Each structure stands twice: as structure tokens, then as C-alpha cells.
Amino acid sequence: DQQVKQNSPSLSVQEGRISILNCDYTNSMFDYFLWYKKYPAEGPTFLISISSIKDKNEDGRFTVFLNKSAKHLSLHIVPSQPGDSAVYFCAASALGAGNMLTFGGGTRLMVKP
Amino acid sequence: DVKVTQSSRYLVKRTGEKVFLECVQDMDHENMFWYRQDPGLGLRLIYFSYDVKMKEKGDIPEGYSVSREKKERFSLILESASTNQTSMYLCASSFQGGTGELFFGEGSRLTVL
Numbered sequence: 321d322q323q324v325k326q327n328s329p330s331l332s333v334q335e336g337r338i339s340i341l342n343c344d345y346t347n348s349m350f351d352y353f354l355w356y357k358k359y360p361a362e363g364p365t366f367l368i369s370i371s372s373i374k375d376k377n378e379d380g381r382f383t384v385f386l387n388k389s390a391k392h393l394s395l396h397i398v399p400s401q402p403g404d405s406a407v408y409f410c411a412a413s414a415l416g417a418g419n420m421l422t423f424g425g426g427t428r429l430m431v432k433p
Numbered sequence: 434d435v436k437v438t439q440s441s442r443y444l445v446k447r448t449g450e451k452v453f454l455e456c457v458q459d460m461d462h463e464n465m466f467w468y469r470q471d472p473g474l475g476l477r478l479i480y481f482s483y484d485v486k487m488k489e490k491g492d493i494p495e496g497y498s499v500s501r502e503k504k505e506r507f508s509l510i511l512e513s514a515s516t517n518q519t520s521m522y523l524c525a526s527s528f529q530g531g532t533g534e535l536f537f538g539e540g541s542r543l544t545v546l
Contacts, residue, residue, distance in 0.1 A: 354534060356537075363523055363525075363537030366535075415533070423476040
């Protein structure tokens with residue numbers, strides 16, 4: 321049973337437009353959420369995170385929104401750039417339960433020039 | 434600059450061979466992890482370790498074993514490689530008691546013929 325789901329395996333966006341990547345979770349114990357970015361033949365790198373006490377966290381072009389009642393989070397990239405083309409993984413942890421990350425299946429973002 | 438180093442970026446092995454994948458971190462992290470990444474399946478946890486000489490099974494431990502003789506080093510062993518173990522292997526580390534944020538190595542692409 322997948323506790324963290326990214327239902328869109330791929331997303332294609334025009335350069336300069338907004339990219340919205342979605343993630344749903346089922347475990348109500350999750351209270352910390354992270355997004356990782358992965359280029360081919362490289363390890364994932366941390367992008368942005370959000371604690372469950374917040375509903376929004378912003379870092380430059382990247383904003384993560386959390387809707388706890390819907391158990392849904394999204395990553396917004398504005399404006400999208402060709403260098404943003406990568407696989408994005410959503411991950412969640414329960415801070416009081418060992419801090420193990422549970423990952424979603426990933427969404428491949430393609431930003432077209 | 435924090436670093437997780439995986440010994441081999443690319444390996445090609447034959448079915449039945451023994452395979453060692455080594456990982457070293459220089460951040461004095463207590464936790465170390467081995468994941469494999471396959472298209473559409475996200476990151477799946479093979480084994481993890483909270484301390485030297487400790488190991489715990491992840492979601493897909495079958496066909497793998499691990500060794501952690503020193504805090505900074507975590508090895509993944511395939512006793513008898515099979516073609517379904519062809520994958521990207523990712524090592525990661527984290528602080529104990531933190532948010533669960535993982536620091537990843539660059540990955541080892543293993544092909545089993």
C-alpha cells in the first residue's frame with residue numbers, strides 16, 4: 321500500500337510558465353514533507369520542505385503548499401526553466417516515529433524552451 | 434561541503450557474480466540507507482542502519498545484505514546477482530533525531546547480464 325503517491329508520472333510545461341507537481345499521502349502521522357529533484361545518473365538533491373504546522377513554504381521560484389485536511393501537497397515552480405527538467409520525488413516523514421522518509425513514485429518534469 | 438560518496442558509478446556484472454557497492458559519508462551521520470530506483474517505482478528502501486554493526490530490513494531486502502563496520506561506511510552486497518537486480522542504487526545518510534532529510538550519493542548504475 322503506497323502511503324505517498326504521485327499520480328502523474330510525467331508533466332510537460334513551456335518555459336516561463338508555472339509547473340505544478342502534486343503529491344497525496346494517506347498516513348495521518350506524517351508531519352514533515354520534502355521534495356527532492358533528481359537528474360539522470362545523479363543522486364536526488366533536496367529541494368524544499370514543509371512542516372505540518374505550516375501551509376506554505378517558499379524558496380525563490382519554488383513554493384510548496386500543504387493541505388492537511390486533503391492530505392495533499394503540491395510543488396509550484398514559477399517561472400519554469402529548461403534546467404528544471406528532472407524527476408521530482410515527494411517524501412514524507414513522521415517526526416515522532418523514527419524520521420524514516422517514505423517516497424512517492426516520482427514525476428518527470430519536462431520544460432520545453 | 435557535505436558528501437556521500439559511492440565507490441562505483443557504473444558496473445556491469447554477470448548473473449551469479451557477487452557484487453559489492455560501497456558508500457562513505459563524511460558528515461558523521463548515524464543513519465545510513467540503501468535504496469534502489471526503478472522507473473515508475475520511485476525509491477525503494479533495501480536496508481538501513483542506525484549505528485555501527487546494526488542493520489534493519491527495508492521494503493525489499495530479498496537478495497541483498499549489508500555491512501556497517503564503521504560509522505562512515507555502509508556496504509551493499511549482492512551475494513549472487515540476478516538480472517532483476519539491474520537498477521540504480523542510491524546510498525543516503527541522515528542525522529538521527531532530525532527531520533529525516535536524506536543526503537544522497539550520486540548513485541551506482543548496476544547492469545546484470
